[in-house]
Amino acid sequence: MKTLKTAIFPVAGLGTRFLPVTKSVPKELLPVHDRPLIEYAVDEARAAGIENFVFVNARSKKALEDHFRPSPALEAELAAKGKAAALDKVRQPVLGDALKVVYQDQPLGLGHAVLCAAQHVGDQAFAVLLPDDFLLCDRPCLKQMVEAWRFSGGNMVATVDVGRDAISAYGCLDVAHGTGRLLAANGMVEKPLASEAPSTHAVIGRYILQGSVMAALAATRPGAGGEIQLTDAIAADSAQSKLFGFAFEGRRFDCGQPAGFAEATMTMPGLTAKGLSAAA
Ligand code: G1P
Numbered sequence: 328m329k330t331l332k333t334a335i336f337p338v339a340g341l342g343t344r345f346l347p348v349t350k351s352v353p354k355e356l357l358p359v360h361d362r363p364l365i366e367y368a369v370d371e372a373r374a375a376g377i378e379n380f381v382f383v384n385a386r387s388k389k390a391l392e393d394h395f396r397p398s399p400a401l402e403a404e405l406a407a408k409g410k411a412a413a414l415d416k417v418r419q420p421v422l423g424d425a426l427k428v429v430y431q432d433q434p435l436g437l438g439h440a441v442l443c444a445a446q447h448v449g450d451q452a453f454a455v456l457l458p459d460d461f462l463l464c465d466r467p468c469l470k471q472m473v474e475a476w477r478f479s480g481g482n483m484v485a486t487v488d489v490g491r492d493a494i495s496a497y498g499c500l501d502v503a504h505g506t507g508r509l510l511a512a513n514g515m516v517e518k519p520l521a522s523e524a525p526s527t528h529a530v531i532g533r534y535i536l537q538g539s540v541m542a543a544l545a546a547t548r549p550g551a552g553g554e555i556q557l558t559d560a561i562a563a564d565s566a567q568s569k570l571f572g573f574a575f576e577g578r579r580f581d582c583g584q585p586a587g588f589a590e591a592t593m594t595m596p597g598l599t600a601k602g603l604s605a606a607a
Contacts, residue, residue: 436554457532
């Protein structure tokens, strides 16, 4: 059976759309509802069977790593006061040795960020999760994808049909044909002009990729926006690996910008006008 054990979380972005908050607080630690954004992506990966969590971080965002490490002084204080529920919340995110951190010291693009994690992937298939894409799903998106990928193999990207007006803000899938949620594709193009987009199916930040994509990334030159694009490496790898879009069941919010955070928070079940409902 095909296995997927490693996930890469590109989190080095400086969050300029959230300034001044992100001057000292990593964007990924801002809360959606009652938990930091990054926890949702990590929990989604856990639910899909991921065992190795590779953060591609910036050196100025160490707080992000601390969130997933033990906090002995705080834990001792909460334990002494008998605050069991609070203690659980502090301990729940801890990843221990499963957390690996590499640093992306230059903002050269998403493809470059993923390549920074190559030493933790080897030639095995791996997942990439972009925490800014907050996904509200009954069944976690990556788990849905893994179940489909065990049959399809190849490279797989989550997709949403965003329509022609919005497609130029995304990676776009060149769809060949589709059956159910699985879309067989010929290739992908990063941020095409609306008039030239091969489809209206946008790539959303969940990927299952073959190890060969790392070699493709190493050979990828800067593309759209002058950045090394993950999309271009996946497109290049489609010469040897099948490529699929997966129209996941659920809803996506763009938490790369403040309005998306607000919308996601208000849409989460369990939030009422008076605060958290008893059931939350
Ligand atoms: C990145 C990817 C793009 C994808 C998008 C999803 O773009 O390069 O292909 O569609 O994430 O959120 P960014 O939003 O970083 O410009």
